[in-house]
Amino acid sequence: MDVSTAQDFLDRNFAPWVLALSPTVTEIGPARTVLRIPVTPAINRTGGIVSGQALAALADTAMVMACGGHFGEMVPVGTVTLDTQFLRPGSGDALRAEAEVTRAGRSMVFTRCTIVAEPSDKAVALATATFAR
Numbered sequence: 001m002d003v004s005t006a007q008d009f010l011d012r013n014f015a016p017w018v019l020a021l022s023p024t025v026t027e028i029g030p031a032r033t034v035l036r037i038p039v040t041p042a043i044n045r046t047g048g049i050v051s052g053q054a055l056a057a058l059a060d061t062a063m064v065m066a067c068g069g070h071f072g073e074m075v076p077v078g079t080v081t082l083d084t085q086f087l088r089p090g091s092g093d094a095l096r097a098e099a100e101v102t103r104a105g106r107s108m109v110f111t112r113c114t115i116v117a118e119p120s121d122k123a124v125a126l127a128t129a130t131f132a133r
């Protein structure tokens, strides 16, 4: 599956408020899937840092897309667990979510994601999620 097919799936299937984050698929494949969002005032909480809610939504979205990258096509999955660690305040120009499948079984898919701030390249959040397929 190529980046434009993945982007098309994302644009057609995710909730409007998630699409309001302006997620762009920059890489998709069996090894890893990468999404990017701009940092805008709309996703910041008080204090001028990115809200945890936006970070969690980005991570969940990236890990759903990583399932598609792993299987070579978008497959219907439902999030069963989502765990996030907010390592440091998110700020900068953009956030890059690097997601991968750690194990895909017959009914469950295990994934992880690192969110990195640009241009600092510092990790601001780690996440894991489990999906039912």
Ligand SMILES: CC(C)(COP(=O)(O)OP(=O)(O)OC[C@H]1O[C@@H](n2cnc3c(N)ncnc32)[C@H](O)[C@@H]1OP(=O)(O)O)[C@@H](O)C(=O)NCCC(=O)NCCSC(=O)Cc1ccccc1
Binding pocket: 045, 046, 049, 050, 051, 052, 053, 086, 087, 088, 089, 090, 122
């Ligand atoms: C504070 C702590 C949880 C733990 O700290 P510690 O273990 O003691 O770690 P340490 O002191 O080593 O600092 C680590 C790094 O953080 C930096 N830094 C620290 N303070 C500030 C600051 N004030 N401003 C800017 N940067 C600051 C500090 O320079 C360092 O950076 P470096 O490593 O040199 O590059 C930290 O991990 C953290 O901020 N995580 C992110 C939490 C987060 O963003 N959650 C989501 C948003 S909340 C939400 O959405 C809910 C909500 C919504 C609406 C309304 C209300 C609530």
